[in-house]
Amino acid sequence: MKKDKVICHCYNITVAKIIKAVEKGTTDWKDLKKELKIATDCKKCKEHAKAVFKDIVKEYK
Numbered sequence: 001m002k003k004d005k006v007i008c009h010c011y012n013i014t015v016a017k018i019i020k021a022v023e024k025g026t027t028d029w030k031d032l033k034k035e036l037k038i039a040t041d042c043k044k045c046k047e048h049a050k051a052v053f054k055d056i057v058k059e060y061k
């Protein structure tokens with residue numbers, strides 16, 4: 001997956017931003033939402049964002 005791909009358009013959150021958060025130790029979806037506000041506005045990105053986050057946690061934690 002391209003790192004500049006935007007996963008959550010409401011908050012302009014890219015794959016790279018999620019990777020950064022995971023590398024800093026965020027491995028829980030609720031914590032990621034608090035940290036980046038991802039999937040907290042229109043929520044259209046929610047299911048996809050969750051799946052991407054899970055994959056990134058597997059790969060980068």
Ligand code: FES
Pocket residue numbers: 007008009010011038039040041042043044045046
């Ligand atoms: S696209 Fe993520 S909350 Fe709207």
